[in-house]
Structures are given as structure tokens and as C-alpha cells.
Amino acid sequence: MHILLVEDDPDTAEFICAGLAQHNAQVQHCDNAERAMLSASAHAFDVIIFDRLLPNMDGLDAVRILRASNVTTPIIMLTALSDTADRVTGLEAGADDYLVKPFAFAELYARLKALARRQPLRADTLELVIGELRLNRTSRKVLRAGREIELMPKEYQILEYMMQHPEQLITKTMLLEQVWGFSFDPKTSLVQTHVSRLRNKLDKPFTFDMIKTIRGSGYLLTGSTDG
Amino acid sequence: MVSHYHLKRALLSGGALWAAMLLLLWLLGQLLVWQDKQTQQHEFSEFLSDIENMLEEHGFEQVLQEFELEDEVIWPEHEARAHLADEGWLIAVFEQDKLLFGAETQLTASPTLQWQTVSLGEEGDAELLSATVNLSDGLRIHYWQKQDELHAHKNAFYAQLMYWFALLSLPLMVAAIACVQAKRSRALQALSEQLVQVAHSPDSKRTKVATSNSDIITLSVSINRMLDEISRLHGNLKTMSVGIAHDLKTPLSRISNRLQSMYQDLDDPTRLEGHIDKASNELAQVINTFNNLVRLNAIESGKHIQGFKTFDLSALIDELAQSYLPVFEDSERHFEVSIVPAVHCHGDKDLLGQLICNLLENALEHSQPNAHVWLRLQSHTLSALLQIGDDGPGIPVKDQAKVFDKFYRADISRGRPGNGLGLSIVRAICEVHQAQLCLLDNQPGAVFNIEIPTRQALSN
Numbered sequence: 001m002h003i004l005l006v007e008d009d010p011d012t013a014e015f016i017c018a019g020l021a022q023h024n025a026q027v028q029h030c031d032n033a034e035r036a037m038l039s040a041s042a043h044a045f046d047v048i049i050f051d052r053l054l055p056n057m058d059g060l061d062a063v064r065i066l067r068a069s070n071v072t073t074p075i076i077m078l079t080a081l082s083d084t085a086d087r088v089t090g091l092e093a094g095a096d097d098y099l100v101k102p103f104a105f106a107e108l109y110a111r112l113k114a115l116a117r118r119q120p121l122r123a124d125t126l127e128l129v130i131g132e133l134r135l136n137r138t139s140r141k142v143l144r145a146g147r148e149i150e151l152m153p154k155e156y157q158i159l160e161y162m163m164q165h166p167e168q169l170i171t172k173t174m175l176l177e178q179v180w181g182f183s184f185d186p187k188t189s190l191v192q193t194h195v196s197r198l199r200n201k202l203d204k205p206f207t208f209d210m211i212k213t214i215r216g217s218g219y220l221l222t223g224s225t226d227g
Numbered sequence: 228m229v230s231h232y233h234l235k236r237a238l239l240s241g242g243a244l245w246a247a248m249l250l251l252l253w254l255l256g257q258l259l260v261w262q263d264k265q266t267q268q269h270e271f272s273e274f275l276s277d278i279e280n281m282l283e284e285h286g287f288e289q290v291l292q293e294f295e296l297e298d299e300v301i302w303p304e305h306e307a308r309a310h311l312a313d314e315g316w317l318i319a320v321f322e323q324d325k326l327l328f329g330a331e332t333q334l335t336a337s338p339t340l341q342w343q344t345v346s347l348g349e350e351g352d353a354e355l356l357s358a359t360v361n362l363s364d365g366l367r368i369h370y371w372q373k374q375d376e377l378h379a380h381k382n383a384f385y386a387q388l389m390y391w392f393a394l395l396s397l398p399l400m401v402a403a404i405a406c407v408q409a410k411r412s413r414a415l416q417a418l419s420e421q422l423v424q425v426a427h428s429p430d431s432k433r434t435k436v437a438t439s440n441s442d443i444i445t446l447s448v449s450i451n452r453m454l455d456e457i458s459r460l461h462g463n464l465k466t467m468s469v470g471i472a473h474d475l476k477t478p479l480s481r482i483s484n485r486l487q488s489m490y491q492d493l494d495d496p497t498r499l500e501g502h503i504d505k506a507s508n509e510l511a512q513v514i515n516t517f518n519n520l521v522r523l524n525a526i527e528s529g530k531h532i533q534g535f536k537t538f539d540l541s542a543l544i545d546e547l548a549q550s551y552l553p554v555f556e557d558s559e560r561h562f563e564v565s566i567v568p569a570v571h572c573h574g575d576k577d578l579l580g581q582l583i584c585n586l587l588e589n590a591l592e593h594s595q596p597n598a599h600v601w602l603r604l605q606s607h608t609l610s611a612l613l614q615i616g617d618d619g620p621g622i623p624v625k626d627q628a629k630v631f632d633k634f635y636r637a638d639i640s641r642g643r644p645g646n647g648l649g650l651s652i653v654r655a656i657c658e659v660h661q662a663q664l665c666l667l668d669n670q671p672g673a674v675f676n677i678e679i680p681t682r683q684a685l686s687n
Contacts, residue, residue, distance in 0.1 A: 081521075084577055085531060100518070102514060152549070154550055180550065181580075182580065184581050184584070185515065186584045186588055187588045187592070188591055190550060190554055216504060
């Protein structure tokens with residue numbers, strides 16, 4: 001992954017760079033918006049990480065300018081502002097995702113992967129297939145190794161989202177945002193309960209588990225036994 | 228003491244009042260004088276027509292007799308004026324333009340009634356009413372009548388009255404106004420002295436005024452109300468500071484302990500990982516508290532209101548209920564849902580979603596296994612009634628009024644997880660939606676009723 005990181009705080013920048021280096025990602029770091037905009041226009045990056053509060057310029061304005069100059073690289077915004085209204089403003093400005101500081105590195109990395117690999121889902125993609133798992137988006141039927149699996153609406157939505165991002169870490173927050181549309185975190189194990197029920201139906205009757213738990217981070221859907 | 232400012236105010240307002248009253252009195256006097264003149268004019272006209280009648284019925288001789296002019300005298304100017312001064316009237320009879328008898332005078336008279344002011348020497352000036360009566364055979368009578376004595380006296384009386392009023396009332400008025408102002412300023416000064424004392428102990432001292440001035444009493448009552456409200460907010464702030472301190476201190480001290488343990492277990496990766504996990508969880512709790520505070524602040528600021536839309540509340544609640552059903556099942560609570568379909572409301576979907584989640588989380592946290600938890604939505608004419616309740620131990624009466632306060636927890640030891648902001652967020656969401664939130668009394672458990680205005684007209 002080739003990533004542009006726009007972050008003025010040296011500590012946060014070092015933390016992100018070190019984490020990305022461990023995952024063999026190639027990172028270019030800028031500490032101000034002007035240089036970042038030049039780099040973003042000149043090179044092809046997979047993802048841009050943009051801090052919202054930068055010296056001399058609101059990161060939001062920089063994103064607007066980039067989008068206006070036809071830079072389509074996926075952008076994730078980092079911010080200390082946690083409110084929904086700010087999140088909506090960020091997304092409206094042209095950012096693709098929004099992450100509130102402080103965050104776990106795993107959360108950032110999961111979102112980066114989701115953004116970098118994001119292929120626009122074509123309307124005619126009727127069937128999602130991962131290994132022996134098939135999901136038909138018209139009939140909403142789910143088959144594993146030819147056997148039909150009955151799912152509740154939320155379980156179906158979780159699986160559909162996971163199948164769009166196979167072999168990728170999916171965090172609890174991502175599921176809350178994507179499946180429930182929540183911008184807040186309920187205290188209880190809402191996500192765990194539904195994922196656990198999904199697993200009981202999807203994995204229990206079969207030889208290997210397709211949904212893996214990444215401890216302290218989230219879940220991962222894999223199509224093969226050793227994945 | 229009357230200050231320079233008050234004296235100036237008293238002088239200005241006293242002067243203005245004085246001038247206004249003087250003008251009013253003068254106008255009133257003029258009106259009365261005019262009325263008197265009208266009366267006299269009327270009588271004069273009647274008198275003239277009497278003379279004309281007399282002339283027709285009894286002849287010219289009789290008229291002369293009436294005016295004691297049988298001797299056919301002619302009064303020269305000074306005699307004429309003396310006669311006018313003594314008798315109050317004067318006559319001159321002309322044939323063509325020749326004076327037959329009566330006054331030979333400069334005084335004029337015209338066919339219409341007319342007032343004029345003339346000088347009567349020592350007698351001073353006098354108001355005269357005059358008129359001309361044309362008779363047959365070229366005869367003409369000029370007649371003058373002095374203003375009625377009584378009326379003239381009244382005139383003088385009014386003038387005197389004005390004079391004395393003008394002389395005496397100004398200082399009296401200024402004094403009275405200054406006195407009233409001094410009295411009011413004394414009460415206000417007492418009030419401001421009390422406020423200085425209140426500043427030292429705002430929670431216990433209140434203002435008290437000994438005055439009958441209702442404005443100052445109202446001011447004092449309003450100040451006391453404001454002080455009560457400030458005290459309440461101050462109390463909230465104190466609770467909040469203590470809450471934040473407590474909610475942060477506990478996880479932070481645990482993190483500190485974990486960091487020390489990490490030093491001790493540097494050689495044992497398994498134990499080290501355990502410490503890191505625990506420390507991360509504690510830190511997540513601190514961050515969660517801050518996120519909730521920021522969110523609460525944003526909701527209270529009302530900035531979500533501009534994004535309000537009309538949406539299907541029943542569908543939202545149904546979706547949330549379906550999401551929570553397995554959570555309640557797994558925690559061995561009975562969850563009963565009853566929703567009237569297609570109830571629309573005007574608001575923020577995300578916020579109302581959080582309101583329902585927070586109340587369901589609350590029910591989950593504060594009820595025992597096998598408890599009943601219910602969620603109901605009913606439709607009223609202008610509102611949607613949402614009820615979320617449980618038959619758990621409920622909230623003690625003494626805590627009921629405070630459960631919506633920030634960081635308030637009935638469980639003082641804060642042994643349970645959570646930060647005491649969930650119900651504060653619920654209240655803030657209700658306030659921005661102008662929804663009525665109430666915790667029902669005398670229930671076996673905790674039952675919350677929320678009445679959300681539907682504004683169905685908007686959805687049409």
C-alpha cells in the first residue's frame with residue numbers, strides 16, 4: 001500500500017508511520033496542507049490519511065480543494081472532534097471515512113485496507129462468493145457448501161458487509177457504522193451478540209470457521225481453512 | 228443623600244412636569260374665559276333684539292327712556308368713558324352719520340358682535356362688547372357693553388392662580404420628585420449592598436427589600452430566582468467536576484498500576500500482554516467518557532435541530548428492537564415489544580436511536596435475570612408515546628429527581644461500569660426534540676415515558 005500521511009503532530013505521525021511500516025506499507029509524510037496537496041496531485045497513492053486540524057488550514061478545506069481538482073484517491077480524515085455533525089461535514093467535504101482520535105492502530109489499518117481495496121460495488125453484482133460461501137443479493141439467500149443458511153436481517157447485513165471486504169479486519173465500530181448506522185457506541189455487546197449468532201449458523205455446522213476473531217480488534221472473514 | 232445625578236433628574240423631570248401643568252392650566256383658564264364671553268355675547272344679542280322689539284312696539288321714545296337719554300345729551304369722549312366705567316355700558320344714536328345723542332367717542336362698532344380692549348384711564352383696561360343696530364328712517368344705534376364684572380374678576384382670578392401656581396409649584400415638584408428618587412435609590416442601594424454579601428455566600432444568602440415599591444420588589448424576587456438557578460447550575464457543575472474526577476481517577480490509577488506491573492513483568496511476554504490489554508481497556512473507558520461528554524455538549528447546543536427530518540419512528544424502533552432482542556435473550560431477560568406501525572415524527576434519527584439504545588442499555592444494566600423489559604410505542608393525536616420499562620428493582624425515590632443529572636449515579640461507589648451520562652444524554656435528546664420525558668412514580672421497576680411531538684402535518 002502506498003499511503004500519504006498528512007499530520008502535523010510528530011508523535012501521532014511517528015506512531016502511524018511505525019505501525020504502517022510493520023505492515024510493509026510505503027508512507028510519505030507531510031506536516032502541512034500545502035505540501036500535501038502538491039504531493040497528492042503529483043503522485044498516485046492508494047489512500048490519503050488527512051488530519052483535520054492542520055497549521056494554517058482546516059484539513060476539510062484541503063480535502064475540498066483536492067476533490068475539486070479531480071483527485072479521487074480515497075481519503076480518511078483523522079480528528080479530535082467526535083460529533084456526528086462533524087463527521088457528516090467531513091464526509092460531505094469529500095472524505096471517504098472519518099476516524100476520531102485517539103484510535104487503535106488496528107482500527108486505522110482496517111479502515112485503510114477497506115478503503116484501498118474498495119472497488120465500487122456494481123449494481124449487477126448479484127452474487128458474492130468467498131470460498132464455499134455464496135450470498136445472493138436479490139433473493140437474499142445464503143449458501144455454504146450448498147447448504148442454505150437462514151439468517152435474520154441484521155445477521156445478513158453483517159455477512160454481506162464482511163463478504164464485500166474478505167480477508168480484511170473489520171472492527172466493531174465499522175460494523176456499528178455500516179450495519180446499524182450508529183455514530184455512537186452502545187455499552188452492551190450488541191455487535192458481539194449478532195456476530196456470535198451469525199457464527200452459530202455459519203460456522204458451527206461446518207468443518208472450519210470462516211469468521212475469525214482478531215482479539216481486541218474485530219473480525220475477519222476468510223474463505224480458506226488456513227486463512 | 229441625593230446625588231448630583233438624582234438632583235439633575237429631579238430638576239429636569241420636575242421642570243418638564245411644571246411646564247406641562249402650567250400649559251394645561253392656562254388652556255383651561257382660556258377655555259373658561261371663552262365660555263364666559265360666549266354667554267355674555269349671547270345675552271348681548273338677546274338684549275339687542277329686545278331693543279328692536281321695544282322700538283317696534285313702543286316707539287323710539289321708550290327706547291330713549293330705557294337708556295335714560297330723554298334729555299338727548301351728548302357725552303364728550305371723557306364723559307363717555309367715565310359713563311362706561313361707572314355704568315358698564317355706552318350708547319350712541321346716529322341719524323345717517325350725524326350723532327343725535329349719546330357718546331361722542333372714538334370707539335368703533337360694527338354690525339356684527341365684536342370684542343375690543345380699551346383703556347379706561349385709572350380703571351385700567353377693559354374688555355368691551357360692541358354692536359350696531361340699524362333702525363328704520365336711517366337711524367342707527369351703536370352700543371358698547373363692558374365685560375361682565377363677575378367674568379372680569381374670574382379672569383383676574385385665573386391670572387392670579389396661574390401666577391401663584393407657577394411660583395410655588397416648581398420647587399414643590401422638584402422637592403417631591405427628589406424625595407421619591409431618594410427613597411427609591413435608598414432601596415436600590417440597600418439591594419446592591421445585599422448583593423455584595425450574596426457574592427460571598429451565593430448558596431445561602433438571598434436579597435430582601437423593605438419597600439413598597441413594586442418594581443424593586445419584583446427586581447429582588449427576580450434576582451433571588453436567578454441566584455437559585457445559578458446555585459443549581461453551580462451544584463451541577465460541582466457534581467460534574469467530582470464525577471469527572473472520580474470517573475477518570477479510577478481508570479487512571481488502574482492504568483498507573485498496570486504500567487508499574489509492566490516494569491516488573493518485562494521478561495514475561497504473556498503477562499506483559501495481559502497488562503497491556505487491561506490498560507487499553509481502562510483507557511478506552513476514559514476516552515468513552517470524554518466522547519460522551521463532547522456528544523452531550525453537542526446535543527445540548529442544539530446544532531442538530533437544523534438537520535431535523537420527518538421519518539418513520541415505528542420503523543426505527545422496530546429495527547432497534549429486533550437488534551436488541553438477541554441481546555436480551557442472551558442475558559436471560561424477557562423482552563416484550565409492541566409498536567403501533569407508521570408513527571412519524573420530526574427529529575434526528577441518529578439521536579432518537581441513541582435515546583432508545585441508552586434506555587434499553589439502562590434497563591439491561593439495572594435489571595436482574597428473568598426480569599421483564601418492555602418497549603411500547605403508541606400513537607396519540609399530536610404525539611407519539613414511547614415507553615421503555617422494566618420490572619427490576621427500580622430507582623429509589625430519593626434518587627429519582629437526580630437520575631438525569633450528569634455523572635449522577637445512585638450507586639455511589641461507582642462499582643458498576645458506565646459513566647452516569649447515559650440518562651443525561653437521554654434528557655438532552657428529549658429537550659432538543661421538545662419531547663416530554665418522565666420517570667413514572669410508584670412503579671415496580673424503572674419506567675420511562677417519552678412523548679414526542681409528531682407534527683404529522685409536516686410529513687404530508
